[in-house]
Amino acid sequence: MTEAIDATGLVKRFGKVTALDGLDLHVRTGEVHGFLGPNGAGKTTTIRILLGLSRHNGGTVSLLGGDPWSEATELHKRLAYVPGDVTLWPALTGGEVIDLLGRLRGGLDTTRKAELLERFQLDPRKKGRTYSKGNRQKVALIAALASDVELLILDEPTSGLDPLMEEVFREVVLEEKKRGDRTVLLSSHILAEVEVLCDRLTIIREGRTVETGTLADMRHLTRTTIQAELAGPPDGLATLAGVHDFQLDHDRVRFDVDTDALEPALRKLVAVGVKSLVSQPPSLEELFLRQYQKDERR
Amino acid sequence: MTGTGRLIRLILRRDRVVLPLWVVLLGLVPAGYVASFEGLFPTEAERIDYAQASAGNAGFVTLYGPLHGSSLGELVAWRAGFQPVLVALCALLMVVRHTRTDEEAGRTELIGAAAVGRHAQLAAALITTCAASVLLGAVVTAAMLGQGLPAAGSLAFGAEMALAGCVFAGVGAVTAQLTSSARGARTIALIVLAAAYVLRVGGDVSALGDGSLAWLSRLSPIGWVQHLFPYGVNDWWPALLALAVTVVTTGVAGLLLTRRDFGGGLLPARLGPASAPAGLGTPLGLAWRLHRGLLLGWVVGFALLGLVFGGVGGSVLDIASENSGLGEIFARLGGSEALVDSYFAGIAGIVGLIAACYAVQATLRLRDEEQTGHAEATLSTAVSRYAWAGAHLFFSLLGPAVVLAVEGVAVALAYPQGDFGEILGGTLVQLPAVWVLAALAVVAFGLLPRLSAVAWAPPALCLLILLVGQTLQLDQWLLDISPFTHTPKLPGGDLSPTPLITLTVVAAALTAVGILGVRRRNIPD
Numbered sequence A: 001m002t003e004a005i006d007a008t009g010l011v012k013r014f015g016k017v018t019a020l021d022g023l024d025l026h027v028r029t030g031e032v033h034g035f036l037g038p039n040g041a042g043k044t045t046t047i048r049i050l051l052g053l054s055r056h057n058g059g060t061v062s063l064l065g066g067d068p069w070s071e072a073t074e075l076h077k078r079l080a081y082v083p084g085d086v087t088l089w090p091a092l093t094g095g096e097v098i099d100l101l102g103r104l105r106g107g108l109d110t111t112r113k114a115e116l117l118e119r120f121q122l123d124p125r126k127k128g129r130t131y132s133k134g135n136r137q138k139v140a141l142i143a144a145l146a147s148d149v150e151l152l153i154l155d156e157p158t159s160g161l162d163p164l165m166e167e168v169f170r171e172v173v174l175e176e177k178k179r180g181d182r183t184v185l186l187s188s189h190i191l192a193e194v195e196v197l198c199d200r201l202t203i204i205r206e207g208r209t210v211e212t213g214t215l216a217d218m219r220h221l222t223r224t225t226i227q228a229e230l231a232g233p234p235d236g237l238a239t240l241a242g243v244h245d246f247q248l249d250h251d252r253v254r255f256d257v258d259t260d261a262l263e264p265a266l267r268k269l270v271a272v273g274v275k276s277l278v279s280q281p282p283s284l285e286e287l288f289l290r291q292y293q294k295d296e297r298r
Numbered sequence B: 001m002t003g004t005g006r007l008i009r010l011i012l013r014r015d016r017v018v019l020p021l022w023v024v025l026l027g028l029v030p031a032g033y034v035a036s037f038e039g040l041f042p043t044e045a046e047r048i049d050y051a052q053a054s055a056g057n058a059g060f061v062t063l064y065g066p067l068h069g070s071s072l073g074e075l076v077a078w079r080a081g082f083q084p085v086l087v088a089l090c091a092l093l094m095v096v097r098h099t100r101t102d103e104e105a106g107r108t109e110l111i112g113a114a115a116v117g118r119h120a121q122l123a124a125a126l127i128t129t130c131a132a133s134v135l136l137g138a139v140v141t142a143a144m145l146g147q148g149l150p151a152a153g154s155l156a157f158g159a160e161m162a163l164a165g166c167v168f169a170g171v172g173a174v175t176a177q178l179t180s181s182a183r184g185a186r187t188i189a190l191i192v193l194a195a196a197y198v199l200r201v202g203g204d205v206s207a208l209g210d211g212s213l214a215w216l217s218r219l220s221p222i223g224w225v226q227h228l229f230p231y232g233v234n235d236w237w238p239a240l241l242a243l244a245v246t247v248v249t250t251g252v253a254g255l256l257l258t259r260r261d262f263g264g265g266l267l268p269a270r271l272g273p274a275s276a277p278a279g280l281g282t283p284l285g286l287a288w289r290l291h292r293g294l295l296l297g298w299v300v301g302f303a304l305l306g307l308v309f310g311g312v313g314g315s316v317l318d319i320a321s322e323n324s325g326l327g328e329i330f331a332r333l334g335g336s337e338a339l340v341d342s343y344f345a346g347i348a349g350i351v352g353l354i355a356a357c358y359a360v361q362a363t364l365r366l367r368d369e370e371q372t373g374h375a376e377a378t379l380s381t382a383v384s385r386y387a388w389a390g391a392h393l394f395f396s397l398l399g400p401a402v403v404l405a406v407e408g409v410a411v412a413l414a415y416p417q418g419d420f421g422e423i424l425g426g427t428l429v430q431l432p433a434v435w436v437l438a439a440l441a442v443v444a445f446g447l448l449p450r451l452s453a454v455a456w457a458p459p460a461l462c463l464l465i466l467l468v469g470q471t472l473q474l475d476q477w478l479l480d481i482s483p484f485t486h487t488p489k490l491p492g493g494d495l496s497p498t499p500l501i502t503l504t505v506v507a508a509a510l511t512a513v514g515i516l517g518v519r520r521r522n523i524p525d
Ligand SMILES: Nc1ncnc2c1ncn2[C@@H]1O[C@H](COP(=O)(O)OP(=O)(O)O)[C@@H](O)[C@H]1O
Pocket: A014, A017, A018, A019, A037, A038, A039, A040, A041, A042, A043, A044, A045, A046, B524, B525
């Protein structure tokens, strides 16, 4: 089995609202897969179908080689899920919830639990109703990470975590990745998080997959920002195909360049003479932005 | 205190439905008692008979308080003796809702940012609640005057209700400062109210006997307001005491407010265990944790109910066997034996209906779990939908069996003259009818999740049929809608198994339909 999640042409309707409209999602075993989309794109809806909580209206889906709806109980022994909006039973303590969820999944590594409690700095003795949103999120994360499962499904897992804890989360997921036998589906609209952690990613919008592949695969969609200090006037650079937003200030230039126009642009710079140069790789923000602009034009 | 006026308007707007409802409803109930006492006991002599029989009955004294006279006004005020507890309950819930609940939910922070004094919210909550209590008292007084009862007594009667509200508004204000959770604040205030009630009962019941503990009810705010004895002595000293306590608790609450952090309480939030006990690791173990508080509450409630109903049974017998006019009437109706039997069979039906409310409430916990997102967390583990729903239904189907058994035993204990088996049996035969209503709730949850609240319609309909069915002489097919119509009337009636089996089968079939619905639909929906 090479695909942990294999969904093709997923359709999900809520009455007249079409939440998913032919969505494709393919996650290979052992990879950390980013699932990106703005709010309302259909990430949570997709995940609920994968968990057998919702039934899809069209398309095909398989999870860990099984049918997520009819084989839900068996499949759930092999995965752990962190919902986007974690709520805890008000009268149970955080520690009780971690143990409970672990046991309901079929077992929990108590040493790992203790280690994660330490790293996330969570007091497990507080009652559910007294935790802040970030701390509720930690409870669910620890419960999931301390379970020995093949697949982790994390729906916007860092919403509510402070930057320090986001960093801890990133470290922990990178460690999981190094182990190599765990698949992680990480939904997010925080792009920086996905950029660092994910092998491949799927970008969705309005219930449809707009792009999928490695970050490198998507470079063609993106532009690199170049800032340089030049020895002479950069004649002809501004009009070069693939160069955008050109700005000149005395001997300094700043422009964006399409990835496939990078080489001619650099040749031109070298021909003029470069005193200093800074290039910025495309961020996912830009990638997102450009993807949407492309869609809008269509 | 700046901004209090604005906050008062906000409270009035948020409570524009609930507030008039309890003020008017509780305010007008006593007027109904006037009419029913006039109808039941039109002559002086009959009232004296009734008063004598009731004044010495421990069950009545427990429920309503001591009775020292037999005038119409005294009887009405005595019969409304449980009402101060209800007014107190509404008042403390209202104060906590507009103080600690808002603070916990973060709404106070929003308001706090908008130029409002530190004490404004507490002041607004207390002022509206006390004003509502006084208004309720005024409604009582006006309604009594309208029925032609004496002015001084009517005033004292209104004051009894108003003061009960004010004292417990103050109690709620204090407890809202103690804990950081509204639930904790409510719990402590409810314990104070329960303690006040128990002290009142202990003192008053002791007064029936040797009176050695009669002083207990003088420690209870509920006892104070009842000891105004409207239309009797119209004693005003307890009113002063209640007023003083209201002022003191208000002051204490204000003082505590300045001593604590925003969002915090004076009592530290209690810590629990860092890991789960061995039992908490299965759907049933989880359901036990979620249902045990509810079950315990209903067990205690049903035990008290049973003791009261059983205790009153004695006086039904007394009234019936006494050589009075009433006794003769009852004798004509089938003799004292039949009368007592039909009394116990009647209360068994009422108790069955109350148990059905518990069953529906427990079943709808499933919907709570779904709406809060807990169901999603549970079902994403290796727990099947059947196991999840089944664990909750275990409690909503067997919980009523436990509380009914407790009630039956309590009745039998409080009425030792009766046949233990028949009394307990009369209560337990309600179970299949209870299950039918619980099963209808499962169907609602499974097939119409967003309209789950319709599960309350069947018990309401059954109550309606129970209340007016006989009086209005409804057609049999209408009466037959209620499963309780088919339940054998014990003691006294025949214990025929057919209706019990039929009801159980119907309940099982409905439950199966509901659970299939749960299996097939989206969760959460
Ligand atoms: N139960 C539901 N009923 C109706 N519409 C829904 C329901 N759940 C989700 N939707 C709609 O489906 C779309 C996708 O939502 P969701 O999957 O929650 O997005 P995301 O998780 O990417 O923010 C949204 O337009 C949302 O309004």
